[in-house]
Amino acid sequence: MKVIYDVLKSLxxxxxxxxxMIPYLVAGxxxxxxxxxxxxxxxxxxxxLKWLKALGFTDAYHAPIFxxxxxxxxxxxxxCMWAGYRYLRRxxxxxxxxxxxWLGYLGIVFHLSMLILLAGFILTAVSKKSGTVVVMPGxxxxxxxxxxxQLKLYWFRIDYMDFxxxxxxKAYVSDVELLVRGRPVARETINVxxxxxxxxxxxxxSSYVQFARVAFVSDTDTVDVxxxxxxxxxxxxxxxxxxxxxxxxxxxxxxxHGHEKITTLPPRILVYRFMGHGVQPVGxxxxxxxVILPNGLKLVLLEAVEASGFQYRxxxxxxxxxxxxxxxxxxxxxxxxxxxxxxx
Amino acid sequence: MNLVFLKLAFLLYFVALxxxxxxxxxxxxxxxxxxxxxxxxxVAVGLHAVFLGQxxxxxxxxxxxxxxxxxxxTVFFLxxxxxxxxxxxxxxxxxxxxxxxxxxxxxxxxxxxxxQPVPLMPALMSYWFYIHVPITIFSYAFFGMAFMYDLSYYxxxxxxxxxxxxxxxxxxxxxGFLLLTAGIFTGSAWAxxxxxxxxxxxxxxxxxxxxxxLYLIYLHLxxxxxxxxxxxxxxxxxxxxIFMTFLGVNWLTKIFSVESMHTYM
Numbered sequence: 156m157k158v159i160y161d162v163l164k165s166l167x168x169x170x171x172x173x174x175x176m177i178p179y180l181v182a183g184x185x186x187x188x189x190x191x192x193x194x195x196x197x198x199x200x201x202x203x204l205k206w207l208k209a210l211g212f213t214d215a216y217h218a219p220i221f222x223x224x225x226x227x228x229x230x231x232x233x234x235c236m237w238a239g240y241r242y243l244r245r246x247x248x249x250x251x252x253x254x255x256x257w258l259g260y261l262g263i264v265f266h267l268s269m270l271i272l273l274a275g276f277i278l279t280a281v282s283k284k285s286g287t288v289v290v291m292p293g294x295x296x297x298x299x300x301x302x303x304x305q306l307k308l309y310w311f312r313i314d315y316m317d318f319x320x321x322x323x324x325k326a327y328v329s330d331v332e333l334l335v336r337g338r339p340v341a342r343e344t345i346n347v348x349x350x351x352x353x354x355x356x357x358x359x360x361s362s363y364v365q366f367a368r369v370a371f372v373s374d375t376d377t378v379d380v381x382x383x384x385x386x387x388x389x390x391x392x393x394x395x396x397x398x399x400x401x402x403x404x405x406x407x408x409x410x411x412h413g414h415e416k417i418t419t420l421p422p423r424i425l426v427y428r429f430m431g432h433g434v435q436p437v438g439x440x441x442x443x444x445x446v447i448l449p450n451g452l453k454l455v456l457l458e459a460v461e462a463s464g465f466q467y468r469x470x471x472x473x474x475x476x477x478x479x480x481x482x483x484x485x486x487x488x489x490x491x492x493x494x495x496x497x498x499x
Numbered sequence: 500m501n502l503v504f505l506k507l508a509f510l511l512y513f514v515a516l517x518x519x520x521x522x523x524x525x526x527x528x529x530x531x532x533x534x535x536x537x538x539x540x541x542v543a544v545g546l547h548a549v550f551l552g553q554x555x556x557x558x559x560x561x562x563x564x565x566x567x568x569x570x571x572x573t574v575f576f577l578x579x580x581x582x583x584x585x586x587x588x589x590x591x592x593x594x595x596x597x598x599x600x601x602x603x604x605x606x607x608x609x610x611x612x613x614x615q616p617v618p619l620m621p622a623l624m625s626y627w628f629y630i631h632v633p634i635t636i637f638s639y640a641f642f643g644m645a646f647m648y649d650l651s652y653y654x655x656x657x658x659x660x661x662x663x664x665x666x667x668x669x670x671x672x673x674x675g676f677l678l679l680t681a682g683i684f685t686g687s688a689w690a691x692x693x694x695x696x697x698x699x700x701x702x703x704x705x706x707x708x709x710x711x712x713l714y715l716i717y718l719h720l721x722x723x724x725x726x727x728x729x730x731x732x733x734x735x736x737x738x739x740x741i742f743m744t745f746l747g748v749n750w751l752t753k754i755f756s757v758e759s760m761h762t763y764m
Binding site for chain 2: 170173181184185276277279285288316320323324327350359465468490498
């Protein structure tokens with residue numbers, strides 16, 4: 156028992172554990188993670204793949220060995236803190252509360268903050284629920300991972316900016332309402348860096364999907380109306396070919412400096428014939444300008460619709476991680492001040 | 500956008516490098532050369548700062564979101580820390596070593612990089628962008644200076660003309676470690692706010708953690724007499740890890756097709 160205790164309180168053990176964890180950290184960044192054997196065999200030989208799997212490098216951050224190393228590191232940290240505390244108590248009894256004893260206790264609290272951080276990580280791992288959902292304007296969707304929760308999208312828009320002649324997105328903005336068992340509980344206008352928060356649940360603006368409602372018009376009649384997703388091939392109502400619509404820019408355009416709107420960009424959608432192995436341009440579709448298709452039909456843009464994509468997450472570990480992180484940083488600041496500035 | 504101020508800054512960094520080398524080699528009137536060297540260095544840092552300010556205004560955001568800009572700011576911080584280090588400690592031997600790195604980076608920036616300004620994507624339009632990125636890059640400058648100081652000792656020890664104070668290295672690493680910790684925490688807080696996950700095992704995050712762990716080991720070496728002698732080796736390994744964190748993630752995404760939210764254009 157004494158041998159185990161001595162090993163666990165050793166700084167050399169800490170160094171060895173960190174050094175052993177590093178290959179796992181590195182592996183996760185150079186070995187593609189969680190792929191199929193067929194995909195791995197395109198990159199690695201069968202022998203190499205066998206080793207990578209045995210060591211857990213194909214799912215490095217969930218590998219049992221990596222988890223064991225983290226657990227041992229946590230234990231090592233705990234035992235070091237306990238050994239340090241016992242040592243400081245002894246010194247305190249012999250010499251009183253000197254500056255070194257005081258700094259020693261500070262060091263123990265400093266290491267405790269790392270344990271709080273680790274506890275937060277574990278809580279995140281066991282409590283985390285997350286998912287994604289795409290909502291059309293005016294519609295309500297359920298959040299699959301959270302029974303009873305729904306998200307309603309009132310509107311979604313993309314603001315653009317003129318970056319030296321280049322039109323680029325400035326903000327993705329959604330007006331959303333959260334409903335719990337059918338009852339509205341929170342409504343907010345959110346964007347990428349400003350999520351909606353309700354208790355443990357946070358809803359983030361994460362993506363968008365563009366659609367176009369188009370009509371196929373012959374000389375005499377409207378043949379068909381479809382809601383088409385951009386960049387996805389769709390079949391013509393006459394069945395004689397596929398079309399594909401390119402993504403478009405639609406929204407208010409702002410200058411690089413300042414907040415005065417320059418103009419509103421109408422949707423301009425490039426239409427292609429989808430040939431299976433490539434595409435062939437057919438024309439540009441705008442609200443005022445239909446495109447004449449090769450089969451004689453006219454393609455008319457009725458409406459450009461942008462749906463908003465959200466990520467949602469429940470994570471009970473975040474407060475602990477923040478507490479541990481802030482405590483760690485403040486105590487590190489004190490340590491740096493005493494060591495680097497005061498020279499203690 | 501013209502690069503006149505940047506070109507002038509790198510010209511003066513190079514002039515300062517030559518003058519500092521003359522001072523270190525004790526060739527010519529030492530005091531005059533040292534004064535001229537420092538003057539060139541100060542003016543170079545000033546011109547570099549003017550360039551960054553000009554670019555900030557031109558792009559409408561801090562110049563940090565492309566490889567050209569991030570590297571330019573990193574070099575600026577390294578030069579600034581080197582200058583301050585010399586002023587406060589008087590250890591001028593480390594300056595030419597640091598300026599060699601600055602000059603190499605200057606060559607890469609001016610002749611091998613794409614200076615095309617890149618617009619800021621909406622995910623980066625956050626006050627965290629003004630905090631997380633500069634703090635992290637600033638930490639690299641402290642770590643860089645710590646390594647340059649150690650390296651200059653080994654280089655000039657060969658010439659038997661150097662004084663060395665290990666406390667300088669340690670203090671620089673302490674400051675770097677504090678800033679890198681702040682950089683990782685602010686990055687996590689930002690990711691949590693923008694994407695709902697404070698840690699996503701992104702290659703950049705992981706390599707920052709590796710760098711942080713290596714410097715953590717470095718800072719603990721002093722507590723173990725038998726490990727203390729590995730300090731320079733540890734400094735070298737940890738500093739190499741910064742290169743991997745800063746530049747390597749781009750290579751990883753290209754070579755191993757690993758996805759990252761932190762790749763520079």
